[in-house]
Every structure is written in structure tokens, then in C-alpha cells.
Amino acid sequence: MKIFNKYLIYLLLFILIIIVLPAICTKKRNIRADKQKDTLNQESENKVEDISYDYSKYGKIKLLHKKSGQIEEISIDRYLYGVVSAEMPVNYELEALKAQAVAARTYTVYQISNNKGKHGDADICDDYTCCQAWISKEDRMKKWEENQRENNWNKIVKTVNSTAGQIMTYNNEVINAFFHSNSGGKTEIASNVWIGGKDLPYLQSVETSGEEGYTQYNSEVIISKNDLLEKLKKEYKDIKIDFNEKESIKILEYTESGRVKNVRFGNTEIAGIKVRSMLNLKSTNFSIRIENDNIIFTVIGYGHGVGMSQTGADSMAKQGKNYEEILKHFYTGIEITTI
Numbered sequence: 001m002k003i004f005n006k007y008l009i010y011l012l013l014f015i016l017i018i019i020v021l022p023a024i025c026t027k028k029r030n031i032r033a034d035k036q037k038d039t040l041n042q043e044s045e046n047k048v049e050d051i052s053y054d055y056s057k058y059g060k061i062k063l064l065h066k067k068s069g070q071i072e073e074i075s076i077d078r079y080l081y082g083v084v085s086a087e088m089p090v091n092y093e094l095e096a097l098k099a100q101a102v103a104a105r106t107y108t109v110y111q112i113s114n115n116k117g118k119h120g121d122a123d124i125c126d127d128y129t130c131c132q133a134w135i136s137k138e139d140r141m142k143k144w145e146e147n148q149r150e151n152n153w154n155k156i157v158k159t160v161n162s163t164a165g166q167i168m169t170y171n172n173e174v175i176n177a178f179f180h181s182n183s184g185g186k187t188e189i190a191s192n193v194w195i196g197g198k199d200l201p202y203l204q205s206v207e208t209s210g211e212e213g214y215t216q217y218n219s220e221v222i223i224s225k226n227d228l229l230e231k232l233k234k235e236y237k238d239i240k241i242d243f244n245e246k247e248s249i250k251i252l253e254y255t256e257s258g259r260v261k262n263v264r265f266g267n268t269e270i271a272g273i274k275v276r277s278m279l280n281l282k283s284t285n286f287s288i289r290i291e292n293d294n295i296i297f298t299v300i301g302y303g304h305g306v307g308m309s310q311t312g313a314d315s316m317a318k319q320g321k322n323y324e325e326i327l328k329h330f331y332t333g334i335e336i337t338t339i
């Protein structure tokens with residue numbers, strides 16, 4: 001019996017050493033390998049597409065496609081890939097793109113919270129003249145060189161994902177994060193851009209250097225005296241301009257940021273913002289000169305000038321500023337909050 005027990009113990013030890021232990025070790029290694037695989041999967045997923053960030057009530061948004069009239073339900077960050085890649089050139093600095101991602105997310109949350117009903121059942125639309133520009137991944141990819149598509153898209157995704165959940169607040173409330181292309185060196189306050197526009201403490205006029213290096217900085221509109229008169233007559237029927245008169249066209253007043261507030265065309269006074277929209281000028285920062293039969297509008301900057309300047313953001317990033325510093329420069333007194 002004792003001998004039998006001894007053999008039984010040897011047998012059990014043999015089984016343990018030869019069969020069970022290697023099996024346990026292999027299993028452990030497999031578990032580790034699986035974990036590694038999971039992490040890798042997660043990393044590559046994070047790198048390329050959706051992240052699993054929980055926004056609770058802002059998780060999904062209803063995006064109205066203006067042209068088709070269709071409403072698409074889409075996760076907020078997936079929507080932001082389309083906004084950032086439509087709003088800012090992908091070759092801009094990473095920190096500028098991140099600032100754009102946070103500004104666009106903030107704008108979106110503000111629309112959802114404050115502009116309910118503007119688009120019926122939808123939260124926001126894809127028309128840049130109304131809400132924010134948006135482009136589908138498919139259309140965006142087509143516009144890039146084939147060998148750059150993958151890298152470009154990954155860069156966009158990275159800017160959105162690395163700022164996941166972040167929005168700008170002022171006094172604990174989401175801000176109305178306006179942005180534009182090029183401020184011409186100085187941003188504008190809202191009441192000078194939108195008639196009846198409310199001035200907000202976080203939208204002050206601020207200066208940025210380096211914007212003159214961008215193509216959006218300078219532009220010119222040349223229009224003949226006759227065409228100008230015809231265009232203005234559409235809205236100002238009694239307008240008369242005697243071009244023989246000295247100062248037949250004169251800028252009367254400037255805003256605090258140096259943009260045109262009022263212009264007198266002959267017998268009629270017209271607001272700078274009206275002149276901009278009627279003549280398709282890129283901004284209200286313009287000068288006027290008459291040369292022979294033509295009126296020449298020389299324009300500085302691009303866009304309404306309120307909030308963040310996109311070229312200004314890129315210029316700041318080139319000077320070594322990060323996205324938080326960029327946002328805090330353009331939006332006075334804000335906090336970056338995670339929702």
C-alpha cells in the first residue's frame with residue numbers, strides 16, 4: 001500500500017510537471033497575448049476612427065444635410081472629423097487643428113443647448129453660412145492626393161480624439177464659439193458684425209501676429225462705377241453718386257478694431273457690413289480708391305472677425321503655443337472643461 005502511494009505521488013508529480021504546469025503557463029501567456037491584442041486593437045481604433053467617449057446627452061447629434069434635407073444621426077466626434085476637415089486645412093499645425101476641434105465641439109454643444117428648433121428635429125446643419133462647414137469622409141478623401149489620404153485623415157481623427165469631451169465655458173456655461181478665417185491682425189466684437197448683436201465678455205477684440213503671411217490676408221475687388229451704382233440701387237433706390245465730386249465715396253467711421261463701420265456713397269450712408277455682403281468683400285476691413293472708371297476695394301482679412309482666427313491659430317501654433325493657449329488668447333477669460 002505504501003509503495004503504491006509512493007508511485008501514486010510520483011505519478012501525480014509527473015503529471016503536474018509534464019502536463020499541468022506547461023498548460024497553465026501557456027494559458028497565462030495566451031491571456032497576456034490577448035490583452036496585448038486588445039490594447040493594440042483599441043489603439044489602432046483610437047488612431048483611426050471612433051473613440052468610446054461617453055458624452056451622455058451629447059453623445060449623438062442629429063445633423064441636417066441642407067441639400068438633401070436628410071437628417072443623419074451621428075456621434076459628436078465623428079461629426080467633428082467632418083467639421084475640422086472642412087473648416088481648416090489639414091496641413092495646419094496640430095495644435096491649431098486641436099483648437100479648431102475644441103471650438104467646433106463647443107459651437108456644436110452651444111447650438112444643441114441654445115438653438116433648439118432652429119432646424120426642426122435636427123441639432124445642426126452642414127451649411128457653413130448657417131452653422132459649421134461639414135464634409136463626409138468619402139468626399140474629403142477624394143480631394144486629397146491618394147498617397148496622403150490615410151495620413152491626413154489620421155491627423156484629423158487624432159486632433160478630435162485627443163481633445164475628446166473638451167469644450168470652452170465662461171462662468172460654467174458653454175460659450176458661443178464663433179470663429180473665422182483671418183482677422184487681419186485684430187479680431188472684432190460681435191455688436192459690430194451683427195445688427196443687434198450682443199457683446200459677450202469672452203468675445204473681445206484681440207491682436208494676433210503673423211496673419212499677414214497667409215493668402216487669406218489680402219484681397220481686392222474691382223468694380224466699375226456703373227456696376228457699383230447698379231448693385232447699390234437694388235437696395236437703395238434713391239442713391240445718387242456724382243463721381244465728379246471730391247469725396248463722392250467716403251468712409252465715415254471705423255469700429256474699435258479698425259474695420260469700416262459706415263461709408264457714404266454720394267447721398268447715401270451704408271453700413272460697412274452691408275457693403276461687405278452686397279459687394280462680396282472678404283471682410284469689412286477695407287479701403288476704397290477710385291481709379292479712372294473703376295472703384296477698387298482693398299481688403300484685409302477674411303470673415304466676420306469674431307472669435308478665433310484660424311490662420312491666427314496656425315500662426316500662434318507655429319510660434320510654439322499649444323491649443324489651450326490659442327483658445328484662451330481668442331476667447332477672453334474662458335475655461336476648458338470636460339463634459
Ligand SMILES: [Zn+2]
Pocket residue numbers: 119124125126127130131132
Ligand atoms: Zn444651420
